[in-house]
Amino acid sequence: MVGRRAIIFHGTGGNPDAVWYRWLARRLEARGYAVEVPHHPGINVEPIATFLPTVLDGHRYDDDTVLVGHSGGAALLLALLEHLDTTVAQAILVAGYCTQPNTSEEPVLQQSYDWAAIRSHVRDIYFINSRKDPYGCDDGQGRAMFERLGGTQIVRDDGHFGDYDQPFERFELLDRLIP
Known part of the structure; x- marks a missing residue:
């Protein structure tokens, strides 16, 4: 089907070739998706207020x-969804969080979120x-987003669904969740 698009955003300090990102991209491409796996080294490095416009302008939604x-x-998807001017089909937040999950600085987080705006910009959302997650991106964080x-x-x-010390080359669940 022409028109279906997927964008896979890596985590802090990550890159498009880490963990399951390319594997999922290949699986989706085989089903007709145009897939982007961009490298955004500014994720969770630059303050979200200055980083977000780059992501909003750098892709089509x-x-x-x-x-x-x-x-x-x-x-990042929380801020992105809040500020989109359209509604996307689906968002899947893997090891996501909406409040500081540990003692590290988290410039990717906003001070607050317009939860109604986020919800209005996505038809189907998964957390x-x-x-147990080594960085605190655990089911409590998922529950906080789900409740809102x-x-x-x-x-x-x-664990963290892939990390420098946790090989996670395939993620079958994601492949099944995306139609």
């Missing part, structure tokens, strides 16, 4: 767009978190 974010990339936005919360026991 419409009602056939699927957004996938991992860790800092998932936190995938583990019960609805959608679907999925709780696993898969």
